[in-house]
Structures are given as structure tokens and as C-alpha cells.
Amino acid sequence: MNIAILGFGTIGSGVYEIIEHATTPETKALHVTHILIRKGKPKTLPYMCDDIETILNDPALDVVVETMGGLEPAHTYILQALQAGKHVVTANKVVVAAYVKEFHECASENDVNFYYEASTGGGIPWIQGLEKALRIDQVNRIHGIFNGTSNFILDHMQRYQATFDEVLKEAQHLGYAEADPSADIDGFDICNKLRISASIAYDYHVPDNFPVFGIRTITKEDVQYFKSLGMAVRLIAKTKRQGNTYSCVVEPILFKENQLEANTMDNYNLITLHGDTIGDLKFFGQGAGKLATANAVVQDILDILEGKAHRVLHFQKEMQYDTTLCNRDYIVRCDKSLRPMLHHLSYDSSTFDKYLHVKNVEVAHMHELMKEILKHDATAFMASIHDHREEL
Amino acid sequence: MNIAILGFGTIGSGVYEIIEHATTPETKALHVTHILIRKGKPKTLPYMCDDIETILNDPALDVVVETMGGLEPAHTYILQALQAGKHVVTANKVVVAAYVKEFHECASENDVNFYYEASTGGGIPWIQGLEKALRIDQVNRIHGIFNGTSNFILDHMQRYQATFDEVLKEAQHLGYAEADPSADIDGFDICNKLRISASIAYDYHVPDNFPVFGIRTITKEDVQYFKSLGMAVRLIAKTKRQGNTYSCVVEPILFKENQLEANTMDNYNLITLHGDTIGDLKFFGQGAGKLATANAVVQDILDILEGKAHRVLHFQKEMQYDTTLCNRDYIVRCDKSLRPMLHHLSYDSSTFDKYLHVKNVEVAHMHELMKEILKHDATAFMASIHDHREEL
Known part of the structure; x- marks a missing residue:
């Protein structure tokens, strides 16, 4: 399962660490293939890029992990990823609180998953x-x-x-x-x-x-x-x-x-x-x-991998x-x-x-x-x- | 989804109560079709029977819930149910602690699920x-x-x-x-x-x-x-x-x-x-x-209904x-x-x-x-x- 991480701060790098140092068969099935960093920042890892289009257009990519925080561009990127047929996992409580309904609707329309365990309660399930x-x-x-x-x-x-x-x-x-x-x-x-x-x-x-x-x-x-x-x-x-x-x-x-x-x-x-x-x-x-918050992100990714659908919400x-x-x-x-x-x-x-x-x-x-x-x-x-x- | 409850004590009757008084779409999809009671006990509900064979031989039955407690006949009934191609959910810690390996193997051989959330920690997930x-x-x-x-x-x-x-x-x-x-x-x-x-x-x-x-x-x-x-x-x-x-x-x-x-x-x-x-x-x-323990039993049943597989254990x-x-x-x-x-x-x-x-x-x-x-x-x-x- 191929994963792009948007943002490489505390949580993003934690997700990368858990996947790179995988100790279980489940986590060994995950591969980070893209890391989106800010324009102008040094590319310290081969997966790094500063261009969201490259990520969205990669047909081999399964899951976009959003750990940038804040409303924009997180909101736009999440919608674009869902529309591109990628599952999205986010740790970003600000954007989920504001747009949870829109994200659920967009995920449903594009037949992909939108999960956000890490947004609330960190590593707590x-x-x-x-x-x-x-x-x-x-x-x-x-x-x-x-x-x-x-x-x-x-x-x-x-x-x-x-x-x-x-x-x-x-x-x-x-x-x-x-x-x-x-x-x-x-x-x-x-x-x-x-x-x-x-x-x-x-x-x-x-x-x-x-x-x-x-x-x-x-x-x-x-x-x-x-x-x-x-x-x-x-x-x-x-x-x-x-x-x-x-x-x-x-x-x-x-x-x-x-x-x-x-x-x-x-x-x-x-x-x-x-x-x-x-x-x-x-x-x-x-x-x-x-690591605790990154653990929750990886749990969501594993649910996608294992086809464990989360609750369907309509907000109606x-x-x-x-x-x-x-x-x-x-x-x-x-x-x-x-x-x-x-x-x-x-x-x-x-x-x-x-x-x-x-x-x-x-x-x-x-x-x-x-x-x-x-x-x-x-x-x-x-x-x-x-x-x-x-x-x- | 059709369910047989073996034993109608505290937990068995709790499972029946939750399903009969279902308030959610998920639980409304569940139906108790058999309740196994001891021979000689009065049959106070139409689903009651005192014959395990009737239950095991019903092709319309999906899940057997074992809430009798103790080693036998629970152990035998669980194995028989798994061999008959029924999923089994149990709240019985005594039988799970003793036979968890055998039950997992038998479930795997018969391509059905064996779940036991309620056996440990009651209603706690x-x-x-x-x-x-x-x-x-x-x-x-x-x-x-x-x-x-x-x-x-x-x-x-x-x-x-x-x-x-x-x-x-x-x-x-x-x-x-x-x-x-x-x-x-x-x-x-x-x-x-x-x-x-x-x-x-x-x-x-x-x-x-x-x-x-x-x-x-x-x-x-x-x-x-x-x-x-x-x-x-x-x-x-x-x-x-x-x-x-x-x-x-x-x-x-x-x-x-x-x-x-x-x-x-x-x-x-x-x-x-x-x-x-x-x-x-x-x-x-x-x-x-x-009700808390029965809740855990029903959670396992819903996992079966929703195809949410639990961890595969080999005990090797x-x-x-x-x-x-x-x-x-x-x-x-x-x-x-x-x-x-x-x-x-x-x-x-x-x-x-x-x-x-x-x-x-x-x-x-x-x-x-x-x-x-x-x-x-x-x-x-x-x-x-x-x-x-x-x-x-």
C-alpha cells in the first residue's frame, strides 16, 4: 500500500518513522512513496517533493496522509486527494472540525475513505x-x-x-x-x-x-x-x-x-x-x-488496507x-x-x-x-x- | 443475521434484550432465532429449545452465541457449531482460556469466525x-x-x-x-x-x-x-x-x-x-x-455482520x-x-x-x-x- 505524507513536522515524521521501522507484518505492508514538503525546504529524503500535483496524479498511490495542520491548504489538498480517488487519513483537528461533513460527502461520492482517528485524543482509539x-x-x-x-x-x-x-x-x-x-x-x-x-x-x-x-x-x-x-x-x-x-x-x-x-x-x-x-x-x-499520534494515523491506514470501514455518517x-x-x-x-x-x-x-x-x-x-x-x-x-x- | 443463544442466564438474556429492543440500524439487522435452555426448564419464549442438534442443523442460522459458562458442554458445543459452519461468539472466559488455540484452529479450518470480546473485561473493548x-x-x-x-x-x-x-x-x-x-x-x-x-x-x-x-x-x-x-x-x-x-x-x-x-x-x-x-x-x-457484557457479545456479532475480521492468531x-x-x-x-x-x-x-x-x-x-x-x-x-x- 503506497502512502503520501503531506507535511513533515512532528506527526508526519512520526508516521514515516513507524512505517520505515515497521516491526509487524501489517506495518511492513505499508510504503511511503511521497512526502510533500514546503517549497524551498531541503529535500533530505528521496521521496520528498514540493508539488501536490505529482502526488495526486500518481496512479500507484493509495492513501494521502495529511499532517500539515491548519485550514488551508489542508482543506483543498484533502478534497483534491479524495476527488483523485485517494483515501485520506488526517491528524488535523482544525480542518476536520470545520469540514467534516464536506469531507465525508466528498469521500462517499468518490468511493474512498476519509479517516481521522489521530485528530482527537492522539493515540487513544x-x-x-x-x-x-x-x-x-x-x-x-x-x-x-x-x-x-x-x-x-x-x-x-x-x-x-x-x-x-x-x-x-x-x-x-x-x-x-x-x-x-x-x-x-x-x-x-x-x-x-x-x-x-x-x-x-x-x-x-x-x-x-x-x-x-x-x-x-x-x-x-x-x-x-x-x-x-x-x-x-x-x-x-x-x-x-x-x-x-x-x-x-x-x-x-x-x-x-x-x-x-x-x-x-x-x-x-x-x-x-x-x-x-x-x-x-x-x-x-x-x-x-x-509516535502516539502517528500510531493513530497508521491505525487508520491499516483499516483501509484491511477493508475495515468506519461509521458512515450523513450529518443529515x-x-x-x-x-x-x-x-x-x-x-x-x-x-x-x-x-x-x-x-x-x-x-x-x-x-x-x-x-x-x-x-x-x-x-x-x-x-x-x-x-x-x-x-x-x-x-x-x-x-x-x-x-x-x-x-x- | 440469525442468531442462536446457548444459555439464558444473565448474559444470554442480556444479548436477547439488546437485540429485541434494538435502537440502531445495526442491531435491528440481528434476529434471535433459537435459545438453547436446559432440558426440563420451561420454554417461556417461542425461540426456546433444549436440543443442540436442532440449532446446529438449521441452515438459516449464522451465529451461535455461547453464554452457558464453564468447560462442558460449552467446549463441545462451540466446536460443533464451528464444524457446522456457524460463526461463534462467546462470553465464557473459562472455556476460552482453556481452548483458545483449538477454537481458533477449528474456526480457521471451517472458514468461520470465533470471537470472545465479552470473555475479558466485560463491556470494555x-x-x-x-x-x-x-x-x-x-x-x-x-x-x-x-x-x-x-x-x-x-x-x-x-x-x-x-x-x-x-x-x-x-x-x-x-x-x-x-x-x-x-x-x-x-x-x-x-x-x-x-x-x-x-x-x-x-x-x-x-x-x-x-x-x-x-x-x-x-x-x-x-x-x-x-x-x-x-x-x-x-x-x-x-x-x-x-x-x-x-x-x-x-x-x-x-x-x-x-x-x-x-x-x-x-x-x-x-x-x-x-x-x-x-x-x-x-x-x-x-x-x-x-447489558455491558451483552453489549460486547453484540459488538462481536456486528463485526461478523460487517465482515470486520479480528486478529488471526496461530499460537505457534x-x-x-x-x-x-x-x-x-x-x-x-x-x-x-x-x-x-x-x-x-x-x-x-x-x-x-x-x-x-x-x-x-x-x-x-x-x-x-x-x-x-x-x-x-x-x-x-x-x-x-x-x-x-x-x-x-
């Missing part, structure tokens, strides 16, 4: 786990630690009583965080992964119009305060369906210290689904990283976003002068001076309030409390 | 996860909480400071434990699941000649002592390979309180594999129970059991008069009076010693300490 569960159950609830960088920061802030900046620097030093960590710490990376997961679960292309609140403003004191309450904070993406309505949210959530989420360390991911007959299933592993369901579907308790820290903005909510007046515990707020409303608060106090932070009544 | 990992990596380490009953007992003893007998009674009341709980608490249930997992991982039919020590003698005081050391005990099955040697063991293992195993509550299972490129993967979910590898492959630290409680039996080991003389901490003992040797000790002190207990150097 999450998408296949979800697709499998959907054969028998409706999956009406998903939540997860979908981002290793933010988890590393929150875990290390708690375990080593460190500041956000200290841990962020360490994460950057270890290669877990980008020089500009915004996508990870502001929740937008997770947002894409939640869209992909919920789109599969609901067979509906979920738009990105849901509330997202990250961890940029969390302090060492916040984390220690949560710890004093017996809780640990994790940045969570969560979705819930009821009939043909659904909600999605990305926000910091507090878990009791004996819950698995609270004990998910370092840069690991932990993703949970709930189905009626299967109950709770949780998948834990490396949510990023060169009618779903409504419902802001009233989800109420939660929050702990909010903001300048005291801004407290009146929260006084219409039900709150626990006995709670510690610096933090206000508000009760049973509509999630979307709380996020709106927080946006207003941040205009006046850019250091404010909030986290919701994991609701055991909707325990997964 | 563990076997498929393992098989998938093996397409790319060697899996040289597996460990897991494979038994919900023992986990429920250990977790509740710790969380509610209860005695073994109190929690066992509760587990029996809740239907988590049998009237005779021996298989669960003495580790033999887990032993079968480890054999199945290791046999797949190594493509070698692993015999049951490895050390097994259960939790029958654990006391409330033991659990609280471990807690005072910042650890929680779990009954673990573990295997490790190095080249063509391997080790297997079932024993109580102590985990630091922030490890996921230590926070695996109630009757949940948590199973871990390690591969070179994928790193650590952990699967969490219901390891038993009617040459593997040697190596007792020296695994050394570990143990905490041992036994009558003080028996201490001299341990004095040839390296131990920490500063450890608390009632418990001896022994260091770096060969696992098989420690199990032999414990067998001797139990002859003189039937209340003795031991647990090993999870080795972070061989962290999965």
Missing part, C-alpha cells in the same frame, strides 16, 4: 471506540480531558504548588506547549475535538457556537483553594444530548480528588462516553506526541443547540467590586471571602457573565463543579 | 484494543483490574473502613458476588482473563502455571495500614515479556493513592497495555454485568515462562513465629511490627513462601508494591 459504541447505543453524553498541555499545567500547578507561568515554561521546555500556547490554554484546541466527537455521536455537524472558557487566568491560589475543598480542576470538553437538542461547553471543571479525572496526570488525556447498555467507558492515553440529523440543557454550580473569583453582577444568582453567602460559590446557573448565562466580568477584571477565573447526578 | 495495538507494536506489558467483585470489596473496605465479610455480604446482596465467591476472591477468574490477554498479545497459548494469590485473607487493618502508607490495594493480573520469555502473576498490588488503579471504584475494571509507539493505553468500564510462537523475569517488593503479614521463613530475604527491619517489608524478591519465590506460611497461619496476607520503574 477514541473515535473508533465512539463509533463502535454507536452501533448499539445512542451516546448522549461525552466528557473528557482532550488536551495534554492544559492538563499538564493544571496537574503540575497542583502537585508542585507552582504558578501558571512556572509550569507553562516547563511545558514549553518539554515541548508540550507551543511558544504561543493560546489554542491549548484558551480551550480552542479542545473545542475542535469536542466538535468532532459530538458530530460523530449525533451524526450532525456541530457548529462552534458554544461557550468556551480556558485556564489563562488560573492562579496558584485558586488551585490550592480547590485542593482545600478536596477537589482538583481539569479543563474539560463536555456534550450532552436530549432528544434532538444538545449542549456543548469547554470550561474548567472541579472533580473530587478520588475521581479518575482528578488523577489524570501530566499530559495524558482521559475521554468518557456513556451509552445505555455499555454504561461508562473511559479511554486513557497519550493525547498528543509524535436536525439538532438544536439548547442553552437550557445544562445548569451547573460554579466557583467564581473576581474583584469584589464586580460581585453585584452575580447577585441575581443564587449563591452561598458563607463561602470564603475571595471566592463566590454560585448555584445552579445556566452554563451559557454564566459564560456571558464571565465575559462581562473579564472586561473589568482581566484576572478573574471560574470553574464549574462536576455534577455527580449526571455522572458518566 | 479490551480485546479489540489489544488486537489493534498489536498491528503496530509489540505489547510486552499488560496489567489490569480484571475483576469487578474483588475491586468492589477492596475499594469499599478502604472507603468505608469495613471488614472483608461486611463488604462481601453487600456485594452478594447487590448481585456482584456469587454465593460461593471463590473464583473472584481467590484470583482464578482473573487468571483466565490474563491467560486470554497474554495469549493474544504473545500469539502463544499461555498455560495456567503461574502464581496466583487472592484477597481471601485481607483484613480491615491491612487496608488501613496500606492507607496510612498512602497506598491502596487492588487485585491485579499482570504479564510481561522479554524476547521469547514471559511472566504472568495474579496478586494484590499496592498503588500510590493518586494512581488511576487506586481510584478505580466499585466494580469497575481498568486494563492497561504498553506498546513502544502507543505508550500507555488504559481502558476503563464495566467489567461485568448483564515458542515462549518460555521465566520466573526470574519479575522481582518485586512485598508487604507481608503473618504470625511472628513464622518470620524466620522470610529472614533469608532482604527486608526493612524498621517497618511496623505487624508487617514485614521485604525487598526485591522473585515473584514466584515469594508465592512459594506464602504457600508455606499459609499452612501454618491461614490468616496471613501479602501484597506487592507497584513498581514505578516498570510503569505502564
Whole structure:
């Protein structure tokens, strides 16, 4: 089976490495025949080229692996590859979240496969786990630690009583965080992964119009305060369906210290689904990283090789976003002068001076309030409390 | 697709329920056409019969689901079904652990499938996860909480400071434990699941000649002592390979309180594999129970329906059991008069009076010693300490 890799960064080179150093009969059947690199970059391997047309026009090519990241030219190349009758495997969550419906339609029209296990949960067989569960159950609830960088920061802030900046620097030093960590710490990376997961679960292309609140403003004191309450904070993406309505949210959530989420360390991911007959299933592993993510790409390639079709999605369901579907308790820290903005909510007046515990707020409303608060106090932070009544 | 269910206990009736109350297009394609019940039992459903020949001779039948449990007649019926050209799906760990090689060979000779996801890890897609990992990596380490009953007992003893007998009674009341709980608490249930997992991982039919020590003698005081050391005990099955040697063991293992195993509550299972490129993967979910286990059976049936072949195993590898492959630290409680039996080991003389901490003992040797000790002190207990150097 002949494979072209578009982009030779961390994941692309990881895919090449796994195939070149194949140790199993399955992976020994794979051959990298093209690597697309940027124009002007040195061609350090014989397979390298800087011309997408050469790749698309090669009749011997079976699979195009897209690991360039970003929207364009990834979007265009994926469509061109599908139209040229090539199977496509991608690790690119940004382009999948935005165009999953178009890609599925185009793959179906051209009778080829479009797979993207590596786009969500890195090496964790999450998408296949979800697709499998959907054969028998409706999956009406998903939540997860979908981002290793933010988890590393929150875990290390708690375990080593460190500041956000200290841990962020360490994460950057270890290669877990980008020089500009915004996508990870502001929740937008997770947002894409939640869209992909919920789109599969609901067979509906979920738009990105849901509330997202990250961890940029969390302090060492916040984390220690949560710890004093017996809780640990994790940045969570969560979705819930009821009939043909659904909600999605990305926000910091507090878990009791004996819950698995609270004990998910370092840069690991932990993703949970709930189905009626299967109950709770949780998948834990490396949510990023060169070889683990490349492993997921190669798994998709092997599914194509072995003719193991993934779930057929049409994205024709009618779903409504419902802001009233989800109420939660929050702990909010903001300048005291801004407290009146929260006084219409039900709150626990006995709670510690610096933090206000508000009760049973509509999630979307709380996020709106927080946006207003941040205009006046850019250091404010909030986290919701994991609701055991909707325990997964 | 027409299905016969052999045995109509918890799992068999769960399979029937999922298929009869199908909510997805996939499950709606399944039809139960025969249910084999014991001779003399009342036929409460039209599909019921007490005659295996009727089932085997029905040319319209596609899949035989075996949920009778035990060795015989399950072993014979499975072989007969395969020879009659029927695919077989089983949830029966006892018969799979004993005859997995024979069943695979017979299925291959008759060009049908033999699948057993439900035999290990209940509803958790563990076997498929393992098989998938093996397409790319060697899996040289597996460990897991494979038994919900023992986990429920250990977790509740710790969380509610209860005695073994109190929690066992509760587990029996809740239907988590049998009237005779021996298989669960003495580790033999887990032993079968480890054999199945290791046999797949190594493509070698692993015999049951490895050390097994259960939790029958654990006391409330033991659990609280471990807690005072910042650890929680779990009954673990573990295997490790190095080249063509391997080790297997079932024993109580102590985990630091922030490890996921230590926070695996109630009757949940948590199973871990390690591969070179994928790193650590952990699967969490219901390891038993009617609908979760039946879900795994139906998943196998759907794989047959969709033509998704599972891993082809030949069990032709040459593997040697190596007792020296695994050394570990143990905490041992036994009558003080028996201490001299341990004095040839390296131990920490500063450890608390009632418990001896022994260091770096060969696992098989420690199990032999414990067998001797139990002859003189039937209340003795031991647990090993999870080795972070061989962290999965």
C-alpha cells in the first residue's frame, strides 16, 4: 500500500518513522512513496517533493496522509486527494472540525475513505471506540480531558504548588506547549475535538457556537483553594444530548480528588462516553506526541488496507443547540467590586471571602457573565463543579 | 443475521434484550432465532429449545452465541457449531482460556469466525484494543483490574473502613458476588482473563502455571495500614515479556493513592497495555454485568455482520515462562513465629511490627513462601508494591 505524507513536522515524521521501522507484518505492508514538503525546504529524503500535483496524479498511490495542520491548504489538498480517488487519513483537528461533513460527502461520492482517528485524543482509539459504541447505543453524553498541555499545567500547578507561568515554561521546555500556547490554554484546541466527537455521536455537524472558557487566568491560589475543598480542576470538553437538542461547553471543571479525572496526570488525556447498555467507558492515553499520534494515523491506514470501514455518517440529523440543557454550580473569583453582577444568582453567602460559590446557573448565562466580568477584571477565573447526578 | 443463544442466564438474556429492543440500524439487522435452555426448564419464549442438534442443523442460522459458562458442554458445543459452519461468539472466559488455540484452529479450518470480546473485561473493548495495538507494536506489558467483585470489596473496605465479610455480604446482596465467591476472591477468574490477554498479545497459548494469590485473607487493618502508607490495594493480573520469555502473576498490588488503579471504584475494571509507539493505553468500564457484557457479545456479532475480521492468531510462537523475569517488593503479614521463613530475604527491619517489608524478591519465590506460611497461619496476607520503574 503506497502512502503520501503531506507535511513533515512532528506527526508526519512520526508516521514515516513507524512505517520505515515497521516491526509487524501489517506495518511492513505499508510504503511511503511521497512526502510533500514546503517549497524551498531541503529535500533530505528521496521521496520528498514540493508539488501536490505529482502526488495526486500518481496512479500507484493509495492513501494521502495529511499532517500539515491548519485550514488551508489542508482543506483543498484533502478534497483534491479524495476527488483523485485517494483515501485520506488526517491528524488535523482544525480542518476536520470545520469540514467534516464536506469531507465525508466528498469521500462517499468518490468511493474512498476519509479517516481521522489521530485528530482527537492522539493515540487513544477514541473515535473508533465512539463509533463502535454507536452501533448499539445512542451516546448522549461525552466528557473528557482532550488536551495534554492544559492538563499538564493544571496537574503540575497542583502537585508542585507552582504558578501558571512556572509550569507553562516547563511545558514549553518539554515541548508540550507551543511558544504561543493560546489554542491549548484558551480551550480552542479542545473545542475542535469536542466538535468532532459530538458530530460523530449525533451524526450532525456541530457548529462552534458554544461557550468556551480556558485556564489563562488560573492562579496558584485558586488551585490550592480547590485542593482545600478536596477537589482538583481539569479543563474539560463536555456534550450532552436530549432528544434532538444538545449542549456543548469547554470550561474548567472541579472533580473530587478520588475521581479518575482528578488523577489524570501530566499530559495524558482521559475521554468518557456513556451509552445505555455499555454504561461508562473511559479511554486513557497519550493525547498528543509524535509516535502516539502517528500510531493513530497508521491505525487508520491499516483499516483501509484491511477493508475495515468506519461509521458512515450523513450529518443529515436536525439538532438544536439548547442553552437550557445544562445548569451547573460554579466557583467564581473576581474583584469584589464586580460581585453585584452575580447577585441575581443564587449563591452561598458563607463561602470564603475571595471566592463566590454560585448555584445552579445556566452554563451559557454564566459564560456571558464571565465575559462581562473579564472586561473589568482581566484576572478573574471560574470553574464549574462536576455534577455527580449526571455522572458518566 | 440469525442468531442462536446457548444459555439464558444473565448474559444470554442480556444479548436477547439488546437485540429485541434494538435502537440502531445495526442491531435491528440481528434476529434471535433459537435459545438453547436446559432440558426440563420451561420454554417461556417461542425461540426456546433444549436440543443442540436442532440449532446446529438449521441452515438459516449464522451465529451461535455461547453464554452457558464453564468447560462442558460449552467446549463441545462451540466446536460443533464451528464444524457446522456457524460463526461463534462467546462470553465464557473459562472455556476460552482453556481452548483458545483449538477454537481458533477449528474456526480457521471451517472458514468461520470465533470471537470472545465479552470473555475479558466485560463491556470494555479490551480485546479489540489489544488486537489493534498489536498491528503496530509489540505489547510486552499488560496489567489490569480484571475483576469487578474483588475491586468492589477492596475499594469499599478502604472507603468505608469495613471488614472483608461486611463488604462481601453487600456485594452478594447487590448481585456482584456469587454465593460461593471463590473464583473472584481467590484470583482464578482473573487468571483466565490474563491467560486470554497474554495469549493474544504473545500469539502463544499461555498455560495456567503461574502464581496466583487472592484477597481471601485481607483484613480491615491491612487496608488501613496500606492507607496510612498512602497506598491502596487492588487485585491485579499482570504479564510481561522479554524476547521469547514471559511472566504472568495474579496478586494484590499496592498503588500510590493518586494512581488511576487506586481510584478505580466499585466494580469497575481498568486494563492497561504498553506498546513502544502507543505508550500507555488504559481502558476503563464495566467489567461485568448483564447489558455491558451483552453489549460486547453484540459488538462481536456486528463485526461478523460487517465482515470486520479480528486478529488471526496461530499460537505457534515458542515462549518460555521465566520466573526470574519479575522481582518485586512485598508487604507481608503473618504470625511472628513464622518470620524466620522470610529472614533469608532482604527486608526493612524498621517497618511496623505487624508487617514485614521485604525487598526485591522473585515473584514466584515469594508465592512459594506464602504457600508455606499459609499452612501454618491461614490468616496471613501479602501484597506487592507497584513498581514505578516498570510503569505502564
